[in-house]
Amino acid sequence: MNSTLRLSLALLLLGGLAAGCGKNAGAPLAPSSGASGSSSGSANDQAEISQAMAGAPELVEDGQYESPDQTRIDGPAGAAAAINPLYFFRKITSVERQFEFAFADTDSTGRPTTALVTMHKYLRGTFNIATGPRAEGVRDSARLLVVRKPLADHWVRHLLLKRIPLATASDPAGALARPRWRIAASSGVEVTSRAATTRIVSLEIKTAARDTVIDDPLTLFRLRRVMKFDAGEEITLIVTTARNDDVVVLVRAGLRGRFRNNGDNTYTLAWHAPSRAGLFHVGVNALSNGTLFDDQAPYDSKAWIVPSVVSPTVLAEYVP
DSSP states (O other): OOHHHHHHHHHHHHHGGGTOOOOOOOOTTOOOOTTTOOOOOOHHHHHHHHHHHHTOHHHHOOSSTTOOOOEEOOSOOOTTOSSOEEEEEEEEEEEEEEEEEEEEEEOTTSOEEEEEEEEEEEEEEEEEEEEOOOBTTBOOGGGOEEEEEEEEEEEEEEEEEEEEEOOOSSOTTOSSSOEEEEEEEEEEEEEEETTOOOOEEEEEEEOSSOEEEESOTTOOEEGGGSEEEOTTOEEEEEEEESOSSOEEEEEBTTBOOBOEEOSSSEEEEEEEOOSSOEEEEEEEEEEOHHHHHOTTSOOOEEEEEEEEEETTOOOGGGOO
């Protein structure tokens, strides 16, 4: 990410300090009061944490969900459908960010050494469905009608940071050096529409060598344990929802696709990991049937987005 985008993210993070709060929050790997105690971080701690997050923007933003990319809806709508959707896309018109800081594990000076940051984004805009007659290989734009539904989504992610001393030539142990906050663990992302009834129960990620099941995208994991794939490796995603008539789609900027409905509350899609090494995010989005096939039904959506890497990338440089 270029320096302009890093600066923009830094300003957003610093601006979010006013909205942040110091309440404790619980999650796997989250700091606990315990014997080490808990404390409120100073404004300087929050500023240093914001700088650390701005220095790793790929771990802060998923870069997927707010994309205006179109997703095709293949296959007939069915006789019971009120409209015949061809594709849909989101148009995000406003984003409000808030940050919560929970500090713990004080050192001998009374300063916290652990921080859990909960990031919130409130997205507003429209969910847009292009409808019209289907023709084999032909799309008559003059006969298209776009149904627009109000969109209000809540985006959430957790980051765990540790404060560590920086060693210098005169202080190799780092005892006297100024401490620095560094990202040690991250959760995935959960995005929920207002008054959502749609629910994702689990996401199974299968390859020839692994089978991972995620039942909570906000669980924290150490960066060195981020899921790793080979370049171009085939990956099968199996999503379980609470209903057997949801529409489930892939969330990847520049790559969208609909999952096959297996008729038993599970949905399957096979795709391939990126061909270049690096960190990437991939997600799944479950939408109620009425969201796409009924022009009077409200927008109803749930999305999970998880970080992964393509070999030989490692994220240990962020780990204290």
